[in-house]
Amino acid sequence: xxxxxxxxxxxxxxxxxxxxxxxxxxxxxxxxxxxxxxxxxxxxxxxxxxxxxxxxxxxxxxxxxxxxxxxxxxxxxxxxxxxxxxxxxxxxxxxxxxxxxxxxxxxxxxxxxxxxxxxxxxxxxxxxxxxxxxxxxxxxxxxxxxxxxxxxxxxxxxxxxxxxxxxxxxxxxxxxxxxxxxxxxxxxxxxxxxxxxxxxxxxxxxxxxxxxxxxxxxxxxxxxxxxxxxxxxxxxxxxxxxxxxxxxxxxxxxxxxxxxxxxxxxxxxxxxxxxxxxxxxxxxxxxxxxxxxxxxxxxxx
Amino acid sequence: xxxxxxxxxxxxxxxxxxxxxxxxxxxxxxxxxxxxxxxxxxxxxxxxxxxxxxxxxxxxxxxxxxxxxxxxxxxxxxxxxxxxxxxxxxxxxxxxxxxxxxxxxxxxxxxxxxxxxxxxxxxxxxxxxxxxxxxxxxxxxxxxxxxxxxxxxxxxxxxxxxxxxxxxxxxxxxxxxxxxxxxxxxxxxxxxxxxxxxxxxxxxxxxxxxxxxxxxxxxxxxxxxxxxxxxxxxxxxxxxxxxxxxxxxxxxxxxxxxxxxxxxxxxxxxxxxxxxxxxxxx
Numbered sequence: 001x002x003x004x005x006x007x008x009x010x011x012x013x014x015x016x017x018x019x020x021x022x023x024x025x026x027x028x029x030x031x032x033x034x035x036x037x038x039x040x041x042x043x044x045x046x047x048x049x050x051x052x053x054x055x056x057x058x059x060x061x062x063x064x065x066x067x068x069x070x071x072x073x074x075x076x077x078x079x080x081x082x083x084x085x086x087x088x089x090x091x092x093x094x095x096x097x098x099x100x101x102x103x104x105x106x107x108x109x110x111x112x113x114x115x116x117x118x119x120x121x122x123x124x125x126x127x128x129x130x131x132x133x134x135x136x137x138x139x140x141x142x143x144x145x146x147x148x149x150x151x152x153x154x155x156x157x158x159x160x161x162x163x164x165x166x167x168x169x170x171x172x173x174x175x176x177x178x179x180x181x182x183x184x185x186x187x188x189x190x191x192x193x194x195x196x197x198x199x200x201x202x203x204x205x206x207x208x209x210x211x212x213x214x215x216x217x218x219x220x221x222x223x224x225x226x227x228x229x230x231x232x233x234x235x236x237x238x239x240x241x242x243x244x245x246x247x248x249x250x251x252x253x254x255x256x257x258x259x260x261x262x263x264x265x266x267x268x269x270x271x272x273x274x275x276x277x278x279x280x281x282x283x284x285x286x287x288x289x290x291x292x293x294x295x296x297x298x299x300x301x
Numbered sequence: 302x303x304x305x306x307x308x309x310x311x312x313x314x315x316x317x318x319x320x321x322x323x324x325x326x327x328x329x330x331x332x333x334x335x336x337x338x339x340x341x342x343x344x345x346x347x348x349x350x351x352x353x354x355x356x357x358x359x360x361x362x363x364x365x366x367x368x369x370x371x372x373x374x375x376x377x378x379x380x381x382x383x384x385x386x387x388x389x390x391x392x393x394x395x396x397x398x399x400x401x402x403x404x405x406x407x408x409x410x411x412x413x414x415x416x417x418x419x420x421x422x423x424x425x426x427x428x429x430x431x432x433x434x435x436x437x438x439x440x441x442x443x444x445x446x447x448x449x450x451x452x453x454x455x456x457x458x459x460x461x462x463x464x465x466x467x468x469x470x471x472x473x474x475x476x477x478x479x480x481x482x483x484x485x486x487x488x489x490x491x492x493x494x495x496x497x498x499x500x501x502x503x504x505x506x507x508x509x510x511x512x513x514x515x516x517x518x519x520x521x522x523x524x525x526x527x528x529x530x531x532x533x534x535x536x537x538x539x540x541x542x543x544x545x546x547x548x549x550x551x552x553x554x555x556x557x558x559x560x561x562x563x564x565x566x567x568x569x570x571x572x573x574x575x576x577x578x579x580x581x582x583x
Contacts, residue, residue: 006310006311006314006461007307007308007310007311007314008310008311008314008315008318008408008461009461009462010307010311011307011311011408011461012407012408012460012461013407015406015407015408015426016404016405016406016407016427017406018406019404019405019406020404020405020406023405112406112426118429118431118434119429119430119431120405120429121405121428121429121444122405122406122426122427122428122429123425123426123428123446123476124406124408124425124426124446150446151428151446151476151477153428153474153476153477154474
């Protein structure tokens with residue numbers, strides 16, 4: 001029942017062509033244990049854009065280019081509110097995307113979501129909605145969003161939504177949406193990336209390394225805690241704001257500025273520029289007892 | 302790029318393709334539940350997933366409404382494939398595509414009986430091709446974003462030319478469906494229907510190494526050659542046999558006749574030459 005080459009076959013070939021072409025600027029980003037994510041080459045000289053929530057560590061970040069080369073990546077800047085981060089790898093002559101003109105993006109147009117958690121992956125859908133100003137789950141305020149029904153698979157965060165010409169429509173970030181396919185429009189992303197690159201989005205800094213831990217049920221009952229998870233301090237940099245505040249290795253960080261912490265991303269979202277240089281209350285579990293301390297976040301250089 | 306009218310043409314073509322595909326798909330009902338199958342040959346060969354037909358028989362319903370009994374010919378649990386025979390002739394059958402040249406992003410259609418609802422088509426694109434890390438298995442799959450549910454298992458995944466590139470076999474996360482590549486189906490059928498050397502012994506792995514004969518089929522090649530119960534098989538055609546799996550591999554891959562079998566009986570090594578029977582597994 002094979003069929004002669006028709007409009008459907010042409011459409012199918014073109015979709016595969018789009019994936020192949022756009023796939024040349026979609027990279028793999030390894031910055032959390034066991035769960036690689038995706039990223040987009042932003043410039044030929046090695047600037048990479050990723051989804052901030054996929055960076056659970058700031059050191060030892062690796063980016064795998066479409067040709068299979070694995071590079072150590074430097075974290076240049078991050079913006080948890082917009083779920084955006086800017087990385088740099090030592091590479092040249094990389095392919096990078098053409099951005100879709102926001103005025104040409106229309107509800108109902110065909111779109112493909114791409115990711116490279118292992119090999120290149122793609123899913124098909126349409127642009128479902130275009131929206132204006134909104135507040136993200138991580139507290140950022142953005143001027144627009146693109147919503148699509150293309151499936152976002154694990155590891156697609158930081159990858160692109162592209163149109164049928166292979167142009168970048170949005171950066172996928174299901175973290176912002178709590179499940180559905182939400183993305184940061186390309187033009188918004190470009191403005192934010194420029195701000196990140198010029199240091200316009202400053203971030204607070206504590207000088208700690210953390211990992212999430214579960215809090216024992218009996219301990220929770222005894223101390224009257226509602227939260228089931230918190231952040232264990234596995235490293236405190238000497239002379240850092242955390243060190244000056246008296247934080248110790250083995251402390252369990254429960255809350256920062258009265259907001260409960262259950263994962264590193266919670267803390268990252270709270271280390272905003274307005275908290276730099278002023279004392280912020282923190283709640284710590286130390287030796288089975290609750291301790292209240294104050295820390296003065298420094299500025300990340 | 303496609304012109305304005307091409308979208309209408311593409312849509313019409315997809316509708317036609319769907320109708321012709323559904324004629325080549327059957328619904329399979331067993332005590333286990335409902336699945337789908339693909340009519341692989343006009344003479345009644347149906348291919349499906351092994352898990353769709355847990356027993357030796359299943360009810361098969363064609364699109365034209367004929368309900369017949371399907372008999373299991375062969376199964377491969379590793380690949381999750383099974384071949385059934387149905388007593389119907391001159392059936393519309395599928396053409397098999399090249400699963401090796403599938404591209405990420407190309408359009409695909411799936412047909413089957415999701416939750417027992419007959420004649421359902423879903424469409425999507427190829428998401429990825431290759432092993433799935435979450436399964437910790439080296440088997441390759443065609444992964445797609447077509448929406449599938451139980452009941453779709455064993456149905457075809459086709460390209461826009463209507464050629465079968467895979468057999469839908471599982472959903473790994475909602476919206477990520479895995480199909481066994483058509484090349485694996487072809488390999489399964491070739492293995493199932495190729496005549497193989499057949500000894501006529503029942504064997505178990507011996508704790509001391511080698512393979513212990515625990516039964517000899519009357520009239521079989523083994524009996525004719527004088528193989529006895531409790532013989533310990535050591536080698537076939539000079540290939541060491543340390544397990545039942547080794548023996549099966551040796552019989553599958555050696556040129557069928559004659560076979561040189563080295564065995565141990567009452568502490569003495571014996572070399573037998575025998576003319577095996579040829580049988581197909583199916």
